[in-house]
Amino acid sequence: MPVEVGQKVPNVSLIATDRTPVQLADLLGRPTVLLFFPGAFTGVCTKEMCTVRDDLNRFTEAGAQVLAVSVDSPFAQHAFKEAHGLTFTLLSDFQRDAVKAFGVEDPNFLKGMMAGTAKRSAFVVDSSGTVTYRWVSDNPGVEPNYDEVADAVRRVV
Numbered sequence: 001m002p003v004e005v006g007q008k009v010p011n012v013s014l015i016a017t018d019r020t021p022v023q024l025a026d027l028l029g030r031p032t033v034l035l036f037f038p039g040a041f042t043g044v045c046t047k048e049m050c051t052v053r054d055d056l057n058r059f060t061e062a063g064a065q066v067l068a069v070s071v072d073s074p075f076a077q078h079a080f081k082e083a084h085g086l087t088f089t090l091l092s093d094f095q096r097d098a099v100k101a102f103g104v105e106d107p108n109f110l111k112g113m114m115a116g117t118a119k120r121s122a123f124v125v126d127s128s129g130t131v132t133y134r135w136v137s138d139n140p141g142v143e144p145n146y147d148e149v150a151d152a153v154r155r156v157v
Contacts, residue, residue, distance in 0.1 A: 002103025010101035036118035040080035
């Protein structure tokens with residue numbers, strides 16, 4: 001079952017880029033933009049993460065944090081973060097617990113050759129851990145509407 005607006009965020013285990021395990025619930029407690037992306041070092045994902053980096057103040061000035069999740073290893077994510085100067089948190093869902101719990105696992109990525117990656121998606125979560133905004137794309141080439149995400153952040157702060 002996908003996570004819908006009004007539901008609590010599932011508490012899943014993830015791995016930070018420094019290879020430490022984290023629980024998603026431990027990272028919440030303030031408004032959060034939670035982005036799922038298919039893969040580090042891919043064209044659209046790089047564009048998306050760099051756009052978020054360049055416009056990060058749209059979210060942080062409103063008091064929100066940004067967390068980005070993919071099924072890449074924490075090693076790949078660390079290299080991706082360093083290569084592009086990403087200043088927000090990247091989290092590895094290498095075991096695919098989060099993509100399954102959120103209902104954003106893509107069984108057809110690259111015509112099924114890389115099944116199990118994350119569908120490009122954006123969630124806004126309030127400080128109590130409730131989803132207030134949800135956007136999920138079946139097309140990995142489509143980025144979220146950043147204005148909509150920023151508006152959703154402003155509504156929860």
